[in-house]
Amino acid sequence: MESVIRPDKxxxxxxxxxxxxxxxxxxxxxxxxxIGHVVRAVQGGFAKxxxxxxxxxxxxxxxxxxxxxxxxQSATIDSLQSILLSHKVNPFVRIATPYHGIPGKGSAFRKIxxxxxxxxxxxxxxxDSDLRSxxxxxxxxxxxxxxxxxxxxxxxxYQRHKYDGTITNSIIxxxxxxxxxxxVRQPIGGDFGFSGRLAKFYLSEKxxxxxxxRYGIDIWMTTTAIANGFKVCQSYLGAKIxxxxxxxxxxxxxxxxxxxxxxxxxxxxxxxxxxxxxxxxIPTFGFHYDVGLEPVAxxxxxxxxxxxLGVQELGFVWKDVLSPGLFDFFRDLANPCRQDFAIPDEAWxxxxxSFAHAAHRKTLNRExxxxxxxxxxxxxxxxxxxxTSDSSALEVEEKIETLCxxxxxxxxxxxxxxx
Amino acid sequence: xxxxxxxxxxPFERFYEKLLVFLPNLITSLILLVIGVLLGIFxxxxxxxxxxxxxxxxxSQKSGMRDALSRSGFREPLSLVLSRILKWLTIxxxxxxxxxxxxxxxxxxxxxxxxxxxxxxFIAALILILGYILGNFFGRASIIASVNAGMTSAGLIGKAVxxxxxxxxxxxxxxxxxxxxxxxxxxxxIVFGGIVFAFSIAFGFGGKDMAKNxxxxxxxxxxxxxxxxxxL
Numbered sequence: 001m002e003s004v005i006r007p008d009k010x011x012x013x014x015x016x017x018x019x020x021x022x023x024x025x026x027x028x029x030x031x032x033x034x035i036g037h038v039v040r041a042v043q044g045g046f047a048k049x050x051x052x053x054x055x056x057x058x059x060x061x062x063x064x065x066x067x068x069x070x071x072x073q074s075a076t077i078d079s080l081q082s083i084l085l086s087h088k089v090n091p092f093v094r095i096a097t098p099y100h101g102i103p104g105k106g107s108a109f110r111k112i113x114x115x116x117x118x119x120x121x122x123x124x125x126x127x128d129s130d131l132r133s134x135x136x137x138x139x140x141x142x143x144x145x146x147x148x149x150x151x152x153x154x155x156x157x158y159q160r161h162k163y164d165g166t167i168t169n170s171i172i173x174x175x176x177x178x179x180x181x182x183x184v185r186q187p188i189g190g191d192f193g194f195s196g197r198l199a200k201f202y203l204s205e206k207x208x209x210x211x212x213x214r215y216g217i218d219i220w221m222t223t224t225a226i227a228n229g230f231k232v233c234q235s236y237l238g239a240k241i242x243x244x245x246x247x248x249x250x251x252x253x254x255x256x257x258x259x260x261x262x263x264x265x266x267x268x269x270x271x272x273x274x275x276x277x278x279x280x281x282i283p284t285f286g287f288h289y290d291v292g293l294e295p296v297a298x299x300x301x302x303x304x305x306x307x308x309l310g311v312q313e314l315g316f317v318w319k320d321v322l323s324p325g326l327f328d329f330f331r332d333l334a335n336p337c338r339q340d341f342a343i344p345d346e347a348w349x350x351x352x353x354s355f356a357h358a359a360h361r362k363t364l365n366r367e368x369x370x371x372x373x374x375x376x377x378x379x380x381x382x383x384x385x386x387x388t389s390d391s392s393a394l395e396v397e398e399k400i401e402t403l404c405x406x407x408x409x410x411x412x413x414x415x416x417x418x419x
Numbered sequence: 420x421x422x423x424x425x426x427x428x429x430p431f432e433r434f435y436e437k438l439l440v441f442l443p444n445l446i447t448s449l450i451l452l453v454i455g456v457l458l459g460i461f462x463x464x465x466x467x468x469x470x471x472x473x474x475x476x477x478x479s480q481k482s483g484m485r486d487a488l489s490r491s492g493f494r495e496p497l498s499l500v501l502s503r504i505l506k507w508l509t510i511x512x513x514x515x516x517x518x519x520x521x522x523x524x525x526x527x528x529x530x531x532x533x534x535x536x537x538x539x540x541f542i543a544a545l546i547l548i549l550g551y552i553l554g555n556f557f558g559r560a561s562i563i564a565s566v567n568a569g570m571t572s573a574g575l576i577g578k579a580v581x582x583x584x585x586x587x588x589x590x591x592x593x594x595x596x597x598x599x600x601x602x603x604x605x606x607x608x609i610v611f612g613g614i615v616f617a618f619s620i621a622f623g624f625g626g627k628d629m630a631k632n633x634x635x636x637x638x639x640x641x642x643x644x645x646x647x648x649x650x651l
Contacts, residue, residue: 218651309571313562375566
């Protein structure tokens with residue numbers, strides 16, 4: 001039915017497979033508790049939607065100590081009849097291998113791209129290893145647009161809680177949309193489909209020693225696909241429910257890597273985005289349905305305190321980045337530190353463009369600049385939470401749409417100051 | 420007559436002879452001085468242009484050095500400050516050569532000693548400059564990290580880091596100059612160790628409850644207090 005290639009026999013295993021039609025990659029690090037479900041969903045997806053294709057599952061592991069790779073090798077759907085399958089299914093190969101290089105999701109993806117390239121696959125997908133809501137349908141939705149629709153890149157589209165994905169909603173989505181003109185709603189979603197051709201292109205880029213090797217990989221994949229003219233679409237996958245975030249994960253490091261990668265890409269592709277005006281929708285696949293979402297706890301008081309502390313202590317950094325008017329606005333907002341403040345969309349867009357401009361001009365040490373954005377980002381999230389406390393998901397989406405339009409309308413200011 | 424000649428004329432003759440030997444040296448020294456001043460002006464002009472072409476001012480702005488210079492009272496750009504330093508180095512070099520050219524043994528001896536000591540001054544100055552730049556850099560890094568960690572004493576931490584790095588560089592510079600070598604190291608160790616010890620005692624006695632609360636919070640933080648926002 002299926003074969004397992006052990007980590008010490010990867011090279012020989014790949015040679016013996018020779019080629020494949022579809023590859024699904026799962027990056028992991030100590031995800032033994034959740035990865036079994038993801039592997040079974042992928043197996044179900046292969047069996048249900050691609051029974052006659054040659055399929056491969058690759059787990060690229062960052063040195064787990066909890067037996068993640070063992071779970072990958074052993075997890076299986078006991079009976080395919082349980083997912084209402086009775087037709088003959090082609091065997092699938094599973095490879096569990098550790099990756100080398102900078103520890104991070106990007107390095108894990110690199111290994112997946114390398115194997116995809118060696119096997120000359122037609123379509124690939126990558127899915128997170130901590131997903132609880134993944135179903136076999138995700139594999140169909142991420143792979144079929146590539147196999148049958150001639151798309152090169154499939155971004156995910158999720159239904160998320162109004163307070164989730166705040167870096168996406170307040171910075172990455174509006175900024176990417178305004179810059180490159182494509183409305184990819186979840187540019188850093190984490191679960192993507194792409195063609196073998198695009199995997200080869202990704203591999204040829206010399207970015208694997210930068211922040212792209214860490215959290216920056218998602219925005220890099222999306223932007224590289226759009227900016228290089230690959231055909232892009234998105235698929236509605238339903239709710240994204242995953243393991244609770246690691247309490248030790250550092251927000252400022254996350255923000256630094258994601259926003260830093262986005263700003264770096266602005267330099268790389270300045271000739272592309274300078275000529276783009278407005279934005280357009282991209283083809284969307286999947287049946288849209290509403291799902292119940294778990295409530296998200298927010299400690300508003302602590303957020304506001306962090307923002308005020310930032311304004312109080314980091315003024316000497318921001319005065320070289322923000323315009324005097326904007327700097328005074330934030331100072332007045334935090335003095336005295338009130339619990340009923342608001343950072344309007346216009347001020348937020350000006351802030352992001354100011355930081356992008358400062359990163360481009362190298363006004364300040366890059367890490368200091370980007371990490372100093374954290375208190376302002378927290379302030380903006382607090383303002384957004386207060387503003388949308390009584391709003392429905394649809395109303396929140398409308399607010400994000402308004403923010404995107406302001407990003408687009410103010411793009412000319414960014415352009416005027418860029419060179 | 421002979422006595423008068425010996426008392427009055429001979430010293431004047433000897434003075435005259437010495438003056439004949441000294442005067443060309445003096446004139447040469449004066450010429451060297453003028454050349455030194457002119458060359459200094461030229462060096463300043465040419466290096467100012469080179470530094471500006473190298474975009475040194477933008478680099479200093481990026482590294483935080485511009486801010487550091489500005490806070491130290493240097494309002495001019497780094498390219499101008501450096502070219503001025505080079506100008507004065509050129510002039511001082513020519514002054515020393517001119518003084519040595521006078522062939523006055525005392526002056527020569529002093530210059531020799533100064534020359535032997537000069538590298539120490541140069542290295543000490545370099546250590547101080549580097550210490551100041553690193554102090555600003557690490558001070559800024561620690562204040563940003565402390566703010567992001569939500570520490571209300573972020574400003575104090577930043578200043579403390581900055582001061583510690585600078586004091587350390589001062590100690591190294593003084594050691595390089597050979598001023599109270601061991602005294603300075605011992606003094607630094609006592610002051611630094613004392614500060615750490617004072618903090619330990621203060622935290623142990625004064626902040627006993629605070630430490631207990633902090634550790635309890637760290638070990639068993641109630642889940643409800645954390646945000647559950649998935650930022651990505």
